[in-house]
Amino acid sequence: MATLHVYLYGRGIYPYGSKINGATTIQKAINDAAANDTILVHGKNDNTTPPSRIVYKENLHVEKPLTLTGKDGEWPVIDGGKNDNTRPDAPTVTITNNQGGIVLFEQFEVINGKSTTHGGGFFVVRGNSVIKNNCIHDNFAEIHGGGIGIVTPSTFAGGVTLNHIHKNTAASNGGGVYIYNYNVGASLNAIKQIRENIIGPGNQGNQGGGIYVESGNVLIKQNEIHHNHVFTAPTAARGGGLAVWQAGYSSFVHLLTSSSSLDANQVKLEWNHIHDNLSDEDGGAISAQYGGSIVCKDNTIEKNTAADDGGAAYATVLGRLRFIGGNNIFNNTAVNNGGGVHLTCQGRVEFTNKNILNNNTATNGSGGGIYVRNGELDVNGPLVIIKNKALNGSGGGIYALTWGFSITEFYYIPCEFDTRVEINGALIQENESGNEGGGISIHKINPETPVNPTSIIKSIIRDNKSHNSNYSGISMIVHDSFLGNFSPIIQKCLIENHSKSLSKVGIYLKGPASLFHNNAFFKVQENTIRNNDHGIYIVDVRGIFEKNSFELQKKNHFRVDDVWINFFHNNLTSPGLGAANRTSTGIIADDTLMGPVSKNNIEGHMDFGIYAHPSIGRLYAVDNWWGHTNGATEPGGPQQGDKVTSNVLWRPPSNQRHPFASLSLPNITIPTMRNPPQVTFSMPSEFFPNLECDTP
Numbered sequence: 001m002a003t004l005h006v007y008l009y010g011r012g013i014y015p016y017g018s019k020i021n022g023a024t025t026i027q028k029a030i031n032d033a034a035a036n037d038t039i040l041v042h043g044k045n046d047n048t049t050p051p052s053r054i055v056y057k058e059n060l061h062v063e064k065p066l067t068l069t070g071k072d073g074e075w076p077v078i079d080g081g082k083n084d085n086t087r088p089d090a091p092t093v094t095i096t097n098n099q100g101g102i103v104l105f106e107q108f109e110v111i112n113g114k115s116t117t118h119g120g121g122f123f124v125v126r127g128n129s130v131i132k133n134n135c136i137h138d139n140f141a142e143i144h145g146g147g148i149g150i151v152t153p154s155t156f157a158g159g160v161t162l163n164h165i166h167k168n169t170a171a172s173n174g175g176g177v178y179i180y181n182y183n184v185g186a187s188l189n190a191i192k193q194i195r196e197n198i199i200g201p202g203n204q205g206n207q208g209g210g211i212y213v214e215s216g217n218v219l220i221k222q223n224e225i226h227h228n229h230v231f232t233a234p235t236a237a238r239g240g241g242l243a244v245w246q247a248g249y250s251s252f253v254h255l256l257t258s259s260s261s262l263d264a265n266q267v268k269l270e271w272n273h274i275h276d277n278l279s280d281e282d283g284g285a286i287s288a289q290y291g292g293s294i295v296c297k298d299n300t301i302e303k304n305t306a307a308d309d310g311g312a313a314y315a316t317v318l319g320r321l322r323f324i325g326g327n328n329i330f331n332n333t334a335v336n337n338g339g340g341v342h343l344t345c346q347g348r349v350e351f352t353n354k355n356i357l358n359n360n361t362a363t364n365g366s367g368g369g370i371y372v373r374n375g376e377l378d379v380n381g382p383l384v385i386i387k388n389k390a391l392n393g394s395g396g397g398i399y400a401l402t403w404g405f406s407i408t409e410f411y412y413i414p415c416e417f418d419t420r421v422e423i424n425g426a427l428i429q430e431n432e433s434g435n436e437g438g439g440i441s442i443h444k445i446n447p448e449t450p451v452n453p454t455s456i457i458k459s460i461i462r463d464n465k466s467h468n469s470n471y472s473g474i475s476m477i478v479h480d481s482f483l484g485n486f487s488p489i490i491q492k493c494l495i496e497n498h499s500k501s502l503s504k505v506g507i508y509l510k511g512p513a514s515l516f517h518n519n520a521f522f523k524v525q526e527n528t529i530r531n532n533d534h535g536i537y538i539v540d541v542r543g544i545f546e547k548n549s550f551e552l553q554k555k556n557h558f559r560v561d562d563v564w565i566n567f568f569h570n571n572l573t574s575p576g577l578g579a580a581n582r583t584s585t586g587i588i589a590d591d592t593l594m595g596p597v598s599k600n601n602i603e604g605h606m607d608f609g610i611y612a613h614p615s616i617g618r619l620y621a622v623d624n625w626w627g628h629t630n631g632a633t634e635p636g637g638p639q640q641g642d643k644v645t646s647n648v649l650w651r652p653p654s655n656q657r658h659p660f661a662s663l664s665l666p667n668i669t670i671p672t673m674r675n676p677p678q679v680t681f682s683m684p685s686e687f688f689p690n691l692e693c694d695t696p
Contacts, residue, residue: 149177177211208241224677225242333361355384356385382425391432401419421455464497489525572587608645611644
């Protein structure tokens with residue numbers, strides 16, 4: 001294996017064994033080299049004082065395994081001629097190696113490529129390639145991959161490492177880097193790596209301003225991806241930093257019609273700093289769509305902006321985002337919905353282990369932290385959602401909506417898919433909304449069947465605020481148009497406020513207006529609800545409320561309006577407290593309350609244990625403990641336990657407190673996140689002091 005020298009002012013004497021005898025063009029050396037040779041390109045002009053940098057005005061074609069390296073400290077420039085009308089449009093470097101082995105390309109400044117297809121700076125068509133430690137900028141592709149375009153079979157393995165990739169443009173996707181494996185369904189064992197690069201500022205495209213992956217297993221690790229931009233046209237702008245899409249219509253249809261894993265083609269996004277990217281529509285930082293899958297670990301995603309939805313992340317049409325731990329998503333903004341994360345049309349987002357969504361904003365819409373519309377949200381915590389805002393909408397922490405619609409931008413995709421929200425182990429704290437649901441807001445409007453589950457389990461809903469609504473903790477509203485069998489569960493949660501002025505209602509539940517003809521059935525079990533104005537307020541609801549502990553509400557523990565429920569084995573107590581701290585009323589029934597109110601402990605209230613409005617007739621509440629062995633105090637009767645109105649039938653009472661097991665409260669703390677990687681790129685040179693990455 002020989003080393004061939006290239007020097008613009010060389011003598012061109014084969015075998016190019018020294019600088020002075022070097023080939024005068026890089027392409028000449030490539031043509032004359034044998035497989036696996038090294039080509040050393042000199043970038044310092046010895047004919048000037050002081051020495052000047054050399055610019056090679058070439059469009060290279062590499063068709064064999066070679067190592068091409070710029071001389072240490074000289075950083076030769078390869079200019080693809082984008083601004084030269086006398087040269088044909090072409091990538092600066094095209095790699096079509098079909099001889100096996102690897103093409104290594106390192107220590108160059110690669111500029112001004114103009115591809116009529118893909119890859120303005122580098123276009124890799126075949127063969128394993130490593131693009132390492134280069135400055136790649138001001139390149140253009142008329143389709144994909146402004147800086148780098150990799151379009152290869154799935155057997156491709158290689159990497160893009162330690163580069164600075166910036167100010168490149170793709171008319172379509174992948175302003176910085178584009179990867180596409182065109183043998184969809186073939187073996188995908190080979191993993192491409194994009195690591196330790198600075199990608200940005202100034203890369204731009206229609207989707208994937210920094211990086212676009214169209215099928216294939218790719219590891220994206222320890223990069224800084226920043227100040228990239230996606231623009232609208234030819235399709236919707238998505239993924240200011242990164243976008244992932246599962247290529248191929250037939251493959252996509254397979255995803256729609258099979259139960260196979262969506263992870264066959266996935267991007268692993270690990271320990272990156274993704275910040276200050278912009279999407280003119282959706283997904284300020286990252287986007288997964290049409291079966292694309294991104295697995296996220298230990299990333300810092302901050303200060304990204306979407307002009308429409310999903311300030312940090314966006315998933316749609318079977319796109320999948322899996323946050324498997326250590327992700328810090330903060331200070332992102334969506335002009336409309338989903339300041340942090342937005343998922344829609346069977347998009348799926350999963351949070352496991354320790355992740356934080358902090359101080360994200362949905363400026364004009366809903367879902368300051370997370371917005372779900374006809375998609376799937378899985379939380380198996382701990383997940384911390386804190387200080388997010390939707391001041392002109394609902395759901396400061398989380399907003400979830402079922403409302404059918406269709407997407408037609410690529411294929412006709414019906415999205416009459418019921419939203420699924422399953423939360424196990426979340427801390428939802430200090431979020432703010434303009435309308436209902438400072439913590440969580442869920443709306444069910446008009447899905448197709450089957451209906452998916454909704455559950456909030458072992459979570460803390462604390463100190464959330466709704467500015468223009470009474471419903472600050474959890475709000476669930478089932479609209480009259482909803483025809484599905486909806487059975488949400490709220491279980492083993494702590495719903496509280498340290499300041500009673502923040503939350504007027506801990507849990508608000510609203511069913512369809514026709515109480516006896518609706519299919520919504522709520523289960524609220526084993527929760528601790530404390531320090532709210534009203535603990536739970538329910539309207540037009542059927543359900544079970546059992547084994548809940550109601551503590552220290554300012555006004556009442558439980559308020560109902562036209563409901564049919566089972567209410568038993570609950571604790572509604574505030575005994576032994578001064579008048580200023582005792583709850584006013586245990587249960588207020590403004591309209592019909594049907595079903596048993598039994599085996600509860602109701603004691604220590606200032607005004608009433610149960611207040612039933614005169615218009616509702618009788619309210620049956622037997623076998624409850626009222627704080628006195630003889631039972632409740634009724635109008636005109638002896639002073640005994642808590643007061644009731646005359647239409648409450650409370651006899652026979654329990655003559656002792658019902659056993660009530662101490663509830664285990666969830667313990668979720670704010671985790672310490674890994675600091676973002678400190679990625680640097682420099683061009684050290686003893687010949688050219690203060691050399692930067694775009695100054696030829």
